[in-house]
Amino acid sequence: MKFTNSAIFLTAFCLLFLSAPVLAQESETKVVDEVVAQVNDSVITLSRINREVNGFIDSLVQEGKPREQATTEVEAKRGEIIANLINEELLVQKAKEYGFDSEVEAQINQSFLKTMRELNLKSLDELYQAMTDQGVNPEDIRDFRRKEFTKDLVFQREVDARIYNGLKPKEIKAYYEAHKAQFTQPETVTLSMIFLKAEGNTAEDLRAKANQLIERAKKGEDFVKLALENSDDPDVKSNNGKAGTFNVKDMDDRYKEALKNVKVGDILGPFGIENVGLQIIKIDAHQQASDESVYNENEVRKTMTIEKIPDERKQYLVKLREESYIKFNDKYRPLVAPILYAEERKAETEKSPGK
Secondary structure: OOOOOOOOOOOHHHHOOOOOOOOOOOOOOOOOOOOEEEEOOOOOOOOHHHHHHHHHHHHHHHOOHHHHHHHHHOOOHHHHHHHHHHHHHHHHHHHHHOOOOHHHHHHHHHHHHHHHHHOOOOOHHHHHHHHOOOOOOOOHHHHHHHHHHHHHHHHHHHHHHHHHHHHHHHOOOOOOOHHHHHHEOOEEEEEEEEEOOOOOOOHHHHHHHHHHHHHHHHHOOOHHHHHHHOOOOOOOHHOEEEEEEEEEHHOOHHHHOOOOOOOOOOOOEEEEEOOOOOEEEEEEEEEOOOOEEEEOOOHHHHHHHHHHHHHHHHHHHHHHHHHOOOOOOOOHHHHHHHHHHHHHHHHHHHHHHOO
């Protein structure tokens, strides 16, 4: 096969096209795809980049921009898009190294269930049909969320958790003293819970059992005793059904709605988790929000972590790039390298004499 100077051919990808007439004649050259960059053992291809570019253009058009204007705006950011794809590939490779696949798939499934509930649909099949009716391929959504959840999980484990756990009590207290107005008392609830698993039960039997337990609890039976005897939570014997204290604003909308005007001792539910089971909750304590400053070490840690995350994530990507093999197709290097290696160039400038 004849190679040209303007393209690098993915000969390894030819196997993907064996079922199609890739070559009309033995002497005819066909470009399978053009490699823009190699990232360790993977490649970023021109077709992949074009799909990303076209996706961004379509999104802007849907927002009301003329296609010509949208195309001009997105094409001006092509170098940034390629740089982002390279960083994304590095994070995906790191996730595979750590074996995050099953955890990512679980997050995807939960996100679909959340969307289903928000749309008041009864099943995932109904959700998929609704997506299809709107011209959206559910598998495309799964692929998009897979990439996003994969990147987030690597960052959370490798960067965010390290920041959070690395903060010292003394610096946390000092930050609180300097930012007291940010840390007012939020609305919180302390909950106990009975969990009934769906596995091995029909939906009707499961709900009937949940309603029976709710009725017994409302009549005054000891909730801890009911939990110990009926909850399928594997930790129920060690926690006596105590679920913990939660910030209401951070809870799922279903719980937020149910928690309006609750009183201590109220029994709520059942709350369904599709294909997983039902939850029954008891309000053990309820703290209303106030403007009074309150020192909560975990809340201050979270705030400090959020502040540090952007810069720390950038530095983590610098580290990944330093540890990786990244090679550009020469004609794309001037477009991508200044953007991809912006942090490295900034560090070099700050270290140079006279700075």
